[in-house]
Amino acid sequence: MLFGQDTAMIYGVTLVEGGSCKIKIVVGAALAHEMMHAWIRLHGWTFTLEKSVEESICDVVASMWLDYTADENDPSYTENNARFAKSLSRHLKNSIETGSSGGEEFLKAKHAVEKYGLEDTLMLVVITRSIPE
Numbered sequence: 001m002l003f004g005q006d007t008a009m010i011y012g013v014t015l016v017e018g019g020s021c022k023i024k025i026v027v028g029a030a031l032a033h034e035m036m037h038a039w040i041r042l043h044g045w046t047f048t049l050e051k052s053v054e055e056s057i058c059d060v061v062a063s064m065w066l067d068y069t070a071d072e073n074d075p076s077y078t079e080n081n082a083r084f085a086k087s088l089s090r091h092l093k094n095s096i097e098t099g100s101s102g103g104e105e106f107l108k109a110k111h112a113v114e115k116y117g118l119e120d121t122l123m124l125v126v127i128t129r130s131i132p133e
C-alpha cells in the first residue's frame with residue numbers, strides 16, 4: 001500500500017510531501033497498525049479473526065502510537081511543527097475512530113485495552129475470538 005508508490009493515501013492523508021513531521025506521524029501510525037497485524041501472524045494464531053476484530057485492535061495500536069508520538073514536546077519539532085503535529089494527530093485519530101474497523105468496534109477495542117491493557121486484551125481475544133467487554 002505505501003512503499004513503491006510516488007504518493008500514498010493513509011488514513012485520509014495524502015503523502016506527497018509535507019516534511020518529516022507529517023511523514024513521521026502518518027507513516028508511523030500506518031506502521032504501528034501494520035506491525036500489529038504482523039505481530040498477530042508471528043504469534044501463530046491458528047484461527048482467523050473476524051476482520052472487524054483484528055482491524056479494531058490494529059487501529060487501537062495506531063491510535064496509541066499517535067498519542068505517544070504526536071506530542072507537542074517532541075524535541076525535534078519546531079513550534080510550528082508541534083502545532084501541525086497536534087492537528088494532524090487529531091485528524092488521524094478521528095479517521096481511525098471512524099475508519100476501517102468501524103467506529104463502534106474501535107471504541108469497544110479501545111475500551112478493552114484501557115480496561116485490561118494490550119497484552120491481556122490480546123489474550124482475551126485469543127480465548128473468545130472477539131473484543132472483550
Ligand SMILES: [Zn+2]
Pocket residue numbers: 033037055058
Ligand atoms: Zn489493517
